[in-house]
Amino acid sequence: MTASRINVFQRLARQWDALHPYNAAQVLKIKGAPSLDLLQNAWHDAMEDMGLGRVHVEGHNLRYECLNGEMSHYGVKLVPPGRTFEQFISEGLNKRFDNPAEPPFRPFVVVEDGFHYAGVVYHHWIADSVSIRSVLREWFVRAYDPKSAQRKPVRLAEGGYREFFGMGRGVAGMSQGLLTATRWASTLRSVQRIEIRNGIDLSVRFAMRHLPLGWIEAAHAAARQRGVTLNDLFMAAIAIICERYVPMKRRPRRQSVAVGSIVDLRPYSDGELHDAFGLFLGFTNVVCRPVELHDPERLVRSIARQSTFQKQRGIPQASALRMLAGVALGRFVKPDRMAQFYQKFLPMAGGISNVNMNRSWATQYHPAPLLDYIRVSPTGPMMPVVFATTTLGQQFHVAMTYRPSIVPDKDVDAMAGTFREFLSSL
Secondary structure: OEEEEHHHHHHHHHHHHOOOEEEEEEEEEEOOOOOOOHHHHHEEEEHHHOOOOOOEEEEEEEEEOOHHHHHHHHHEEEOOOOOOOOHHHHHHOOOOOOOOOOOOEEEEEEEEOOOOEEEEEEEEEOOOHHHHHHHHHHHHHHHHOOHHHHOOOOOEEOOOOHHHHHOOOOOOHHHHHHHHHHHHHHHHHHHHHHHHOOOOOOOOOOEEEEEOHHHHHHHHHHHHHHHOOOOHHHHHHHHHHHHHOOOEOEOEEEEEEEEEEEEEHHHOOOOOOOOEEOOEEEEEEEEEEHHHOHHHHHHHHHHHHHHHHHHOOHHHHHHHHHHHHHHHHHHOOOOOHHHHHHHHOOOOOEEEEEEEEEHHHHHHHOOOEEEEEEOOOOEEEEEEEEEEEEEEEEEEEEEEEEEEOOOOHHHHHHHHHHHHHHHHOO
16 A cells, blocks of 8 residues: 655645546557457556555545455446547546545546557546556556566655745746746736636536647647747647637736646656656646737747746746645635636636657557557636647647537537647748
């Protein structure tokens, strides 16, 4: 049995989970037909070796209890014919983990023509994308490359955000980051708020769209030519999409659009968290003015400046202080009012989680048998739509999690088309 202390983001995510299931998913697209028995045994073996199972929460501490023989009750689910991959993921994102005896992982298999999906819907507060990638690696190699399996339990982080990202850590230290974040927060007064047309309904749906093979290389070239990051280009595209398709209330003093980016904080921990299992994420945000939204090059430059400035000033690490404020607020604001608070005071039109899987274990098995790697992010109470962009080899796709009460299904293809057209125009 392994144990650790719940950090500030995990505490905040548990509050969000009380409003609506805060679930995420990661999926392997694998060539050929699956052997369910092989995948079932590989999953049980991985969970036992990694020391993962059901979670016990006591105060601010959590413990993992390996289920051993009980794992058969919580094994890999074969999705029956007639339910599409997107439908199944959508259902999983909205289904609560409300059984204390159930582990925070729901593995599944979807069979398609010539390939299959093997993935897991997971309770996001327990782990970030990096941690779940290690889970999927151990599951995958036990089925397709057993000699590469790591027969050891996961290492839980001995400490939280204060220990790893506190005063004096990072580029400028958290104190400077807090000062900069406070100044930046004032810019949100110029940001448009979401138009709530059908009441606050936090249920979500999932959609995925692939771009042509090799397209991502042209996007990389466009970023290098401008001296910006690929994520800067993606955020510019998302700002355009949100301005067009997310209904917002424009007021004389509120003309801009704000979008956020999820940041992996592990690189800021001097290597102490590179293999730790847990949740260590931060946030940055950019504000896009109307004049920039109508000038793509100017928009990209503005986003790049803001992103660089925030990284230099330690804003990703300092976002822990905003999380702490959110945790404190949750003690006084009723759950049914919390979503309204976020919509009013943190008016994010959309967000992005961007990962290059070419820096991961997946490249060893791509393009066969591993065809693609799919990540699905939750929206939480702040954002009506989140884009999870993932690159593996020359494969690139956009996974969208959105609230249909705000962003209708009919606009999904147009949003994906705008993403491609905007970036292709650069």
